[in-house]
Every structure is written in C-alpha cells, then in structure tokens.
Amino acid sequence: MRKASITIKEIARQLNVSKSTVSRALRDSPEISEETKKRVIALAESLNYSPNPIALSLLRNRTQTLGIIVPDIANPFFSTAIGGVEDIAYSRGYHTMIYQSHESYERELADTKHIATRRVDGLIVSISSQTENHDHFVELQEQGIPVVFFDRVSETMPSHKVRVDDYKGAYEATEHLISRGCKSIAHIAGPANLSISRNRLKGYQDALTHHGIELHDEWVVSSEYNQAGGTERAYQLMALRNRPDAIFAASDRIAIGVHWALRQLGYRMPDDVAIVGFSDLSISSLLDPPLSSVAQPSFEMGQLAATLLLDLIESKSTPVAFETRVLTSNLIIRKSSMKELVGD
Amino acid sequence: MRKASITIKEIARQLNVSKSTVSRALRDSPEISEETKKRVIALAESLNYSPNPIALSLLRNRTQTLGIIVPDIANPFFSTAIGGVEDIAYSRGYHTMIYQSHESYERELADTKHIATRRVDGLIVSISSQTENHDHFVELQEQGIPVVFFDRVSETMPSHKVRVDDYKGAYEATEHLISRGCKSIAHIAGPANLSISRNRLKGYQDALTHHGIELHDEWVVSSEYNQAGGTERAYQLMALRNRPDAIFAASDRIAIGVHWALRQLGYRMPDDVAIVGFSDLSISSLLDPPLSSVAQPSFEMGQLAATLLLDLIESKSTPVAFETRVLTSNLIIRKSSMKELVGD
DNA sequence: CTGAAAGCGCTTACAG
DNA sequence: CTGAAAGCGCTTACAG
Incomplete structure (x- = not known):
C-alpha cells in the first residue's frame, strides 16, 4: 500500500556514488567536495527526500x-x-x-x-x-x-x-474567606494520596488555626477531583446540623459541583455560602456568580x-x-x- | 545514559543458539521444538525482554x-x-x-x-x-x-x-426558536471555509424560509469558533436598530460568548433574547440560564x-x-x- | 575526497 | 529442527 519513500540508496544509484558519500553530503560533512555536495543536495531536493527517522532512532x-x-x-x-x-x-x-x-x-x-x-x-x-x-x-x-x-x-x-505553592494558595484562600466574615469554613479535599491534596488541606487548617478558629472534623470531607464528587460532598455538608457558611474546594472541578448543588438547594452565593476553588479554569469566571479561585500558571x-x-x-x-x-x-x-x- | 535494553542477540548468546532461533521461538513458530521454545521464553521473561518496536518499524x-x-x-x-x-x-x-x-x-x-x-x-x-x-x-x-x-x-x-447532520441540527434548532414565538432570529455562523459552518447556516435559512419568515442579512454574522467572537458579534447584533429576539450560534463556544455579552448588557434570557448553541459541551448546562444546544456524539x-x-x-x-x-x-x-x- | 564494511535490532527466505 | 545470510535505512570508523 505505502508508496516506497525515496532513500539514500536511490540517490546514490542515480548519481553513481556510494551511500556513504550521499549521507555525508547531506549532513554537509567537510570531507566531501563542494561539487559533489551540490549534485547530491540538488537531487535530494528534487526527489523530495527526507531521511527516515526510524532508521536514525535505531542507530x-x-x-x-x-x-x-x-x-x-x-x-x-x-x-x-x-x-x-x-x-x-x-x-x-x-x-x-x-x-x-x-x-x-x-x-x-x-x-x-x-x-x-x-x-x-x-x-x-x-x-x-x-x-x-x-x-x-x-x-x-x-x-x-x-x-x-x-x-x-x-x-x-x-x-x-x-x-505551585499549594499550601500558600490554600492558606490565602482560607484567609480571604475569614476576612469576609465567614465563621464556619468547610473544605472539600482531594484524594489523600496526592501531595497537592495534603498541602492544600494543610494550608486550610493552618490558616484557621493561626486566626484562632477551631477546626471541625465534620467540615473536612474528601472527593475525587471532579464535579460529581463536589456535588455529593456539598449535599453532605449542607445536610449537617451545623452547616458551614463557606466552602473552600481543593479544585475548580469540585467547586463547580458545589456551585451546582448549592443552586439546586436554593442557597444564595455568597450570602448564604461563600465558595472558592483552585486552578481558575476559564469556565469558572462564567458561572453565576463567578467563582473565586486560586490561579495556577x-x-x-x-x-x-x-x-x-x-x-x-x-x-x-x-x-x-x-x-x-x-x-x-x-x-x-x-x-x-x-x-x-x-x-x- | 540510556541503559542498553536486552536484545534477541543477548538471549541467543546466553542460550548458545542463533538469533533466528530465538526470534522464531518468541513468535511461537511451529518449526521450533517445544523444548527450545520453553528455554527461550523462560529466559526472555526472566530478562524482562521486550522487542524493540523501532526495529520492527524499520522492517x-x-x-x-x-x-x-x-x-x-x-x-x-x-x-x-x-x-x-x-x-x-x-x-x-x-x-x-x-x-x-x-x-x-x-x-x-x-x-x-x-x-x-x-x-x-x-x-x-x-x-x-x-x-x-x-x-x-x-x-x-x-x-x-x-x-x-x-x-x-x-x-x-x-x-x-x-x-453529524449539521443541516438538520441547525434546522431543528431554528424551528424550535420559531415554535417558542421568536420573531427575529439571528445567526452567528462559523468561518465560511468550513463545511459545517455552511451547512448550519443553510439549515437556519431553510427553517426560516419554510416557515414563511423573511431572511434579514443584518441578522447573519460570522465569527471564529470561540468565545471572544461570540461576545463581539452579540454586541454587534444587539446594537442594531432592529435587534433580534433570538440568537442561534454555530457553536457552544460562540454561544457562551453571547451568553456572557447578554448578561453584561442586562438582557434577560430567554425573555429578551433566546439562545441556542451547537455541540452541547458539558459546561453549557452549568450556565445560568443553562444553554440549549444541539448535541453531537x-x-x-x-x-x-x-x-x-x-x-x-x-x-x-x-x-x-x-x-x-x-x-x-x-x-x-x-x-x-x-x-x-x-x-x- | 570517496568507498566498502560493520552495525543498530529484528525477521525471513534459503540451506542443511 | 536450527543456522547463516541478507536486508529494512541510515551513519561512521577504517582504508585507500
């Protein structure tokens, strides 16, 4: 099926020189005469020759x-x-x-x-x-x-x-929520085997602690980094007797799931629940209300x-x-x- | 740098047979004795041999x-x-x-x-x-x-x-807008060198014509398939003396730009302007209001x-x-x- | 300045 | 049943 590509051998045959000479001429080796180089290069171009990268890989x-x-x-x-x-x-x-x-x-x-x-x-x-x-x-x-x-x-x-500095990003996001007057800030963390999840969680915890806010275990839940997980966890958090007034999500995908859940449940954002995500996906700014997020380069x-x-x-x-x-x-x-x- | 991978030659050497035999044994050729096959395969496995695909490609x-x-x-x-x-x-x-x-x-x-x-x-x-x-x-x-x-x-x-059947998708989208009472339906088409753009445009035009609605040139504009284009075209359409009450966008990315622009401009969707996109991206259902769209498999x-x-x-x-x-x-x-x- | 030979890792007619 | 040889397309010491 595949049409035979033209090879160094073919050029050598047409020019009545050896493969070695063609190869050297093509790589502009100093040991080849200008005369020969010209002939080789001219023919190679007219034949639309391109070296076979597979052969080079093998070599x-x-x-x-x-x-x-x-x-x-x-x-x-x-x-x-x-x-x-x-x-x-x-x-x-x-x-x-x-x-x-x-x-x-x-x-x-x-x-x-x-x-x-x-x-x-x-x-x-x-x-x-x-x-x-x-x-x-x-x-x-x-x-x-x-x-x-x-x-x-x-x-x-x-x-x-x-x-990126996940710890610092999470710390600042949490501190921002505190500065807006949020009292009960929940966190939806990512899977614990990923260091980004652990660092973001730590940033959240430390920000609370440094501001003299007690940690509540029930306000920290974990999810896969996707929308469905965010939705489920938001339902879970809002069902608590002691429900949070802010949610910091470990990713925007999670946050988008939260956003959707809160709308379904009839909460107003940010008045009832404030939310912040992580990654700043371009769609996040299109949501209504637009999502706050920690941007990564x-x-x-x-x-x-x-x-x-x-x-x-x-x-x-x-x-x-x-x-x-x-x-x-x-x-x-x-x-x-x-x-x-x-x-x- | 790269550690030498183990080759057929190495297996042959260790087993005191020829490369040909190893090659055949590995491909389970019927001409090789069971005895030899077993030895070759056992060694290959213990050496964690895997054939070099580059060599095969060349061949x-x-x-x-x-x-x-x-x-x-x-x-x-x-x-x-x-x-x-x-x-x-x-x-x-x-x-x-x-x-x-x-x-x-x-x-x-x-x-x-x-x-x-x-x-x-x-x-x-x-x-x-x-x-x-x-x-x-x-x-x-x-x-x-x-x-x-x-x-x-x-x-x-x-x-x-x-x-996909772009023509039919566009026809149905337009017909749907007509059925919801829209009188002045605009279309933001994609670049004209793409057949999908032309087919969607044609579907839009034919739907209008078949329902006895006159075509207005000023209501058909064109954009790249991206959000920024949709926003620009929406501004242009809504600035018309005779502004449309519906916009059918040739793609969801365009429609998302329109959605954003209409919100900025203070229009209510769908009451002031109804919109429909094309592709049904997963984010489209997250917009507020959620975007109608022609889904593609x-x-x-x-x-x-x-x-x-x-x-x-x-x-x-x-x-x-x-x-x-x-x-x-x-x-x-x-x-x-x-x-x-x-x-x- | 140019060519013959070996080799990268593999397969497969061709012998035996 | 097994091996030696040629070849895929290329490069590069080694001769001359």
Whole structure:
C-alpha cells in the first residue's frame, strides 16, 4: 500500500556514488567536495527526500519524542500544560506523545510500560489520583528514561519536580474567606494520596488555626477531583446540623459541583455560602456568580517541566542534583466569595 | 545514559543458539521444538525482554501509530473525540499521536509534514478554520498514508468522512426558536471555509424560509469558533436598530460568548433574547440560564473515524469506495431558549 | 575526497 | 529442527 519513500540508496544509484558519500553530503560533512555536495543536495531536493527517522532512532537509540501522562486531557488545566510542553519540545526538535491515565493506576502502569518499549526519550507526568505506589516511575528512571513530575508530584521519588505553592494558595484562600466574615469554613479535599491534596488541606487548617478558629472534623470531607464528587460532598455538608457558611474546594472541578448543588438547594452565593476553588479554569469566571479561585500558571508549568526534562535528556552526565521548582499561585477574587461585610 | 535494553542477540548468546532461533521461538513458530521454545521464553521473561518496536518499524515500514490533528485539544468536543479514537486504536494495537493546528493553516501543514516523515500509518483530522486548500491532505493520501476526516471534513477530497447532520441540527434548532414565538432570529455562523459552518447556516435559512419568515442579512454574522467572537458579534447584533429576539450560534463556544455579552448588557434570557448553541459541551448546562444546544456524539465520531481508518490501513487492497457516515445530532432544550409562550 | 564494511535490532527466505 | 545470510535505512570508523 505505502508508496516506497525515496532513500539514500536511490540517490546514490542515480548519481553513481556510494551511500556513504550521499549521507555525508547531506549532513554537509567537510570531507566531501563542494561539487559533489551540490549534485547530491540538488537531487535530494528534487526527489523530495527526507531521511527516515526510524532508521536514525535505531542507530542512536533515541526517538526525539517526549511522553506525557496526565489524568485527563479534557481538563483545561492539563491541556494548557500540554500546550506549554509542546511549545518547548517543538522548538527543540522533539515531538510529544500524549497519554491519559483516566485517574487509573492500571492505566498509568500500562502507559509507562508503553513508554519504555516505545523508547520514548523522557517522561513528563502528573500522577493519577488512584496511584499509591511510584515504583513504575522509579523503574523507568533506572532504565535511563528520565522522569519529570508536574503538579501532582511524587514526594518520595528523587527527580525534577514542578509544582505551585499549594499550601500558600490554600492558606490565602482560607484567609480571604475569614476576612469576609465567614465563621464556619468547610473544605472539600482531594484524594489523600496526592501531595497537592495534603498541602492544600494543610494550608486550610493552618490558616484557621493561626486566626484562632477551631477546626471541625465534620467540615473536612474528601472527593475525587471532579464535579460529581463536589456535588455529593456539598449535599453532605449542607445536610449537617451545623452547616458551614463557606466552602473552600481543593479544585475548580469540585467547586463547580458545589456551585451546582448549592443552586439546586436554593442557597444564595455568597450570602448564604461563600465558595472558592483552585486552578481558575476559564469556565469558572462564567458561572453565576463567578467563582473565586486560586490561579495556577499551567502553561508555564508545562514549559518548565519540558525544559528540565530536555536538559536532562541532552546532558551527557548524570544530573548534578534534582530540583523542585515551586511557582506561585494567585488568588483571584470574584463574586462567589465576596460576602457583604456586615457593618455594626 | 540510556541503559542498553536486552536484545534477541543477548538471549541467543546466553542460550548458545542463533538469533533466528530465538526470534522464531518468541513468535511461537511451529518449526521450533517445544523444548527450545520453553528455554527461550523462560529466559526472555526472566530478562524482562521486550522487542524493540523501532526495529520492527524499520522492517515493516509501519509504525502502529495513528496521527490525529485537531484545532485544539482543550476544546471538550475534540478531547472527547480523541478519547473515542484512542479507545479503538488501543484495542487494535495502535497508538495515537495527537497534534494541534491551533486553527492555523501553517501549523496544520507542518503537522502533516511531520506525519509523513514520521511514517505514521494513517491520519484522522478535523480541519483548521483557516485552511482553504486541502492539497496537503491529498498528497499524504497519495503517498499511501490514508486520511479520514471527522466533523470538519473536506468536501472536495475523496476519502472516508464522519460527521453529524449539521443541516438538520441547525434546522431543528431554528424551528424550535420559531415554535417558542421568536420573531427575529439571528445567526452567528462559523468561518465560511468550513463545511459545517455552511451547512448550519443553510439549515437556519431553510427553517426560516419554510416557515414563511423573511431572511434579514443584518441578522447573519460570522465569527471564529470561540468565545471572544461570540461576545463581539452579540454586541454587534444587539446594537442594531432592529435587534433580534433570538440568537442561534454555530457553536457552544460562540454561544457562551453571547451568553456572557447578554448578561453584561442586562438582557434577560430567554425573555429578551433566546439562545441556542451547537455541540452541547458539558459546561453549557452549568450556565445560568443553562444553554440549549444541539448535541453531537463526539466520542462515537472518534470511534467511527478510527475504525474506518484502521480498516483502510489493514486492508491489502485499495479501498472499494470512500464513504461518508452521517451521525444524528440531537437538540437539547434548556432554559436559555424556553421563552414563555404568550397566551391570547 | 570517496568507498566498502560493520552495525543498530529484528525477521525471513534459503540451506542443511 | 536450527543456522547463516541478507536486508529494512541510515551513519561512521577504517582504508585507500
């Protein structure tokens, strides 16, 4: 079916020279005469020759390809980060292969396996929420395929990491709710195996404590990072005898579920319940009332992760030391949390 | 850097047999003794051997990889369709390489070029809105790399195509607005080089005509398929001396921009202006009021496109005839278009 | 300045 | 039943 592509051999035949000469001429080797170079290059162009990257891969044991595993490409946070990775990768002559774990450990395992057999040159990954064991990433790295984490990083595995200051973002979001007069602030945390979930929870707890507010266990619940989880947890929280007057959600997807639930239940936002999310997805500002959220520089995170990975791939020596880059988050205040301050 | 993977040669050495024998044993060839097979397979497993796909690609001139070009992976319509493609591809032993054209013709051209040199086995594509010339796809197909279009198809190029019934979807959406008593219905069309835009426009026009409603040129404007375009066009339409009482947008992204603009301008939906979009993105139902929209089976479109493409790739012979599969769209009515019928 | 040879990891006619 | 050889498309020491 596939039409035979034109090869170096064919050019050599037509020009009555050896394959070696053609190869050298094409790579502009100094040992080839200008005369010959010209003839070779002219014919190559007229034949529309392009070297077979498969052959080069076999030779160099490199594919010029980066793997990237995210839980879900439909999540704008991840698709934007992927955009950042591609931006850097393309400019440095690499291609990107995108995998989705769908928050499944098994799927993530299969993806890393595929990456190993496909001889991808390196991996950028944001861990699935169901993953508790990071051995598959360790193995990949031991095989010589470097791994860089972003956002959902491994705390145990030594490697480059790119993340935002989740703790500070959560702290500020909570402090903001306190400053708007909220007295009973609930938190819907993400799955506990992800460090981002734990850091955000800690930020929430510390903000309350530092402001002399007692922690209530019943106001801290946990959910997958999706809308359905947010809706369920909101029902649960609002059903409490002692219901909260504010909810800080560990992600915008959760917050969107909360938003929907509160509307169904007839609460006014922010007057009855103030809410703040995390990630600042573009749709969040379209809700009514628009959602306050902690913004993350997703595109930059992708760029940075790609840069660190490519430097690792292209460095001859083993890395000096692994580094963790922490980007700053940024609280965006919108109507969903702008509770009127009651004057006295 | 990269640790040497274990090869067939290494297994042969350890077992004191030839590479040929190892290769045959691993592929369970009938000409190898059970005895030898067992030894080879046992060692291969203990060494964690996996065949180098690069070597196979070079041999077979096949990469077991599908290319897919979409304008933007962050658009949920496309990310869902990609999910459908992957679903089928994985189950048939293929991998997917995702490219984004970002609605740019130049980028799309570079992507097809990359696909050709990378020896991808086939391409699934939804055309960029800035593309007027489809020669790059024709060339790819002539080189023996089959192309299947979905959603944004080429009308001129012979190939398999998967799309929805845009005309009927638009017709029904418009008819629905008429049935809710709207008298002056505007349409924000997509870029005219895309057939989906033209078909949706035609559906709108025919619905009006068939119901004896005169067409007004000033009520038909055009926009890129994004939110900013929808906002701009909404401002333009509502500024008219003779302003519309309904807007049918060629996509949900456009409709979301309209929704936002109308809220800014102080119009009530649907009472002042009823709106309907196209695609039924999941966020559309979260808007207040929730957006009516024509739903497209995006996942199924991806699955179908992948199936058609893989059949093409794996068939020995040239395709019998190219087919166009038209899936049915489905109008979802929500509050944004449920204008109260005025009783008499 | 140019060519023959070996090799990347694998498969598969062709011999035996 | 097993092995030696050729070949997929390319690069690069090694000779000349």
